[in-house]
Amino acid sequence: MKTKQIVLASRPNGIPTLNDFRSENIELNDLKKGEVLLKGLYYSVDPYMRGRMNEGKSYVPQFELDQPIEGGVLATVVESKSDLFKTGDTVLGALPWSEQMIASEKGLQKIESTVESLTYYLGILGMTGLTAYFGLMQIGKPKAGETVVVSGAAGAVGIVVGQLAKIQGARVIGIAGSDEKVKMLKEEFGYDEVVNYKTNTNMKSTIAKLCPNGVDVYFDNVGGSISDAVIENLNFHSRIALCGQISLYNSTEIPMGPRIQPMLLTRSVLMQGFIINNFQKDFPEGIAHLSKWVNEGKLKFTETIVEGFDQLPTALLGLFKGENNGKMIVKR
Structure with a gap:
């Protein structure tokens, strides 16, 4: 099966440009035990991604040249060889900028939404x-x-x-x-x-x-x-x-x-x-408080949603121009 992905074509010097990204078509491998085939729904675009485009060690691994950019993605399970997820499930994970991708069941979180929008799990509840x-x-x-x-x-x-x-x-x-x-x-x-x-x-x-x-x-x-x-x-x-x-x-x-x-x-x-x-062990506490305040109407959120998978690089560059109100998200 073929799919499209967006890779880091070059490491930027100063402000990134669209030339630092490249879109390419790839062939996906067959599913193995414990893996799922996913179709991307929503892609998180965040300022920290700029640091990952540089060389050098940091608190998170740098993006590799000619490899896909990675970030928070909400996706649908299209096919499963996992005991944890079935076809039709919605999952959240750190996944590549790809229209479809094969992922290990490890690191994926099943989303059963109790709020008005799935995208909240990339933002206010993420x-x-x-x-x-x-x-x-x-x-x-x-x-x-x-x-x-x-x-x-x-x-x-x-x-x-x-x-x-x-x-x-x-x-x-x-x-x-x-x-x-x-x-x-x-x-x-x-x-x-x-x-x-x-x-x-x-x-x-x-x-x-x-x-x-x-x-x-x-x-x-x-x-x-x-x-x-x-x-x-x-x-x-x-x-x-x-x-x-x-x-x-x-x-x-x-x-x-x-x-x-x-x-x-x-x-x-x-x-x-x-x-x-730093606070990973306390995530359940944080999510519980945030969910409560959202459901009580005490905590509101806004998003800037850009339509189209190919717009991911443009959306990322928009962060540095202040083009977003609230969370920047790309809808496939």
């Missing part, structure tokens, strides 16, 4: 929601009455972080990249105030005005000059959950910024980087 939950609750530890600032607030993780902070009774300030996103975050997701960093000429002063009592928790998805401005406004004993640095992912040189160690030292600030697998 790695996105869990990243927001554990980063905020385990590192940020917001208390009622505190001020939480979230950069990349209109991204998939940021939307969830803000709502979780509100559930904890915090005041929440977001940073986003358009007036449309500012309006969305305030009207739909409960942010108290939101700054458009693209039109703001003095982020440090603006953060100070919006946070008159200082910043107690900073959930950092962005890094760069935006984070410099927030860090200048940190309170004593504040906490920084270091989740992403998307403003720096395409840098070809190491940028020089303010030396933040004196600020962290003199104000007794905790800054902790994390990846979601």
Whole structure:
């Protein structure tokens, strides 16, 4: 059986281009015991994929040249030689960017949805929601009455972080990249105030005005000059959950910024980087809380769904231009 896949054609230098990807047709092997033939339904597109396009060791294996890009995929079982899955089951796994693929039963999760959309399992009830939950609750530890600032607030993780902070009774300030996103975050997701960093000429002063009592928790998805401005406004004993640095992912040189160690030292600030697998043993707890709040209507989500398997590279590049509201997903 033939299928189409998208592979890494070259390692990008700086911002990736469509030339760094290649579409090709391949022949699938026959099924072996313990394997399933899957048809992709929805493909998750995430900022961390940019780091995997580079050479060098990291917390997750790098993508190999001339091999398919891999990420979270919701798929349907077309044929099964597994005792765990039958034809027609919907599964979630870390799978290749391929229209159809053969996968081992190991590492696949059967999805029996109790929410309105299957895609929630790529987002708010998947790695996105869990990243927001554990980063905020385990590192940020917001208390009622505190001020939480979230950069990349209109991204998939940021939307969830803000709502979780509100559930904890915090005041929440977001940073986003358009007036449309500012309006969305305030009207739909409960942010108290939101700054458009693209039109703001003095982020440090603006953060100070919006946070008159200082910043107690900073959930950092962005890094760069935006984070410099927030860090200048940190309170004593504040906490920084270091989740992403998307403003720096395409840098070809190491940028020089303010030396933040004196600020962290003199104000007794905790800054902790994390990846979601740090909390893997606690995933059931996180999913239980997130599911409860979703079903109670306390936690909402938005997605940018791009139609067409061939649009996967374009969707990934769109993340670095801020073209997504919430989770970026490609529908086959």
